[in-house]
Amino acid sequence: MEAGTIANSPIQWSSVRPLCNRPATNSLSFIRASSNSLNEGRYRGPKPRRDWVADWVSNNDDVVRSLPIYVGGVSMLAVLFNRTVSGIAPVADASSSQSRADLLTLGLAVTNILAGLVWLSIRPKSISVVNPQGVECQLISPQLPDSVVSELLWVWDSLSAVTCCRSLVVVYDCTCILQIGVAAESHNDCEPLAVDASQLVQGSLYQSVMKSGAQSYLANLSLYPGRSEMPFLPSNTQAVILQPLGDKGIAIIGGDMIRGFTTLDQAWITFIGEKLDATLGKYLINDTLAVQERN
Secondary structure (H helix, E strand, O other): OOHHHHHHOOOOOOOOOOOOOOOOOOOOOOOOOOHHHHHHHOOOOOOOOOOHHHHHHHHOHHHHHHHHHHHHHHHHHHHHHHHHHHOOOOOOOOOOHHHHHHHHHHHHHHHHHHHHHHHHHOOOOOOOOOOOOOEEEEEEOOOOOHHHHHHHHHHHHHHHHHOOEEEEEEEEOOEEEEEEEEEOEOOOOOOEOOOOHHHHHOOHHHHHHHHHOOOEEEOOHHHOHHHHHOOOOOOOOOEEEEEEEOOOEEEEEEEOOOOOOOHHHHHHHHHHHHHHHHHHHHHHHHHHHHHHHHO
16 A cells, blocks of 8 residues: 555544443452562562671760770780780880880870770760740731732741741841741740841841842851841751842741751752742732822
């Protein structure tokens, strides 16, 4: 058959079979898989090797740290026992090769003991979750439309559910439009400390973030003197992310764990900041146009 004949010939379409209506069941159905089927479909490739030495070291940290002390002590006792048994004079003689070897061995033994003492004294600080000290609050600017409010609440729900975020403050156009989560307690009992947006905008942290236009991550807030510019956060806030919202605002995200925000969290927060900036910028433009029409 020629190509032209194939192109001009009508195509026979088969009728679509109707889907079978299966009876709905209220109970869950379970499927039992036999061991033979599991063995047939299991992974047959190379298995990852397990490092037994690393596992043993991690499980016996105290023993490993004190091991140089034991080695140095045993070496020192062995040198003294050797000199006692061999009948060498206890006074070191520089002309004797045995004395020089013993002095070198004693120096290495003392070095091992000192290294073990250093290992025992220096330990990594355990990082744990810290409960923020403050009061729960949810302060939203009443001038915002419902669409902006819903997006702000979505941002808070997402951050608090996925990351270590426990406090969120959004300042836009020199106005605090959102303060939610745990806030520092004011002098009045059970009242959250309000955010002074004008003072925050004049601070060095805000100015540096606005100048760079990039996210700033304070992984251990207690090491930064600029934490005094954020008195509205709980006093024991462990980490803070300063996310710029364009060139008109900033989102301050407080966490409950040192270095609790991962690299993926930081990248995700950057995208959230861009989306929030677009929403707030659109609202600000619409609000400005509405004011101009009234005038």
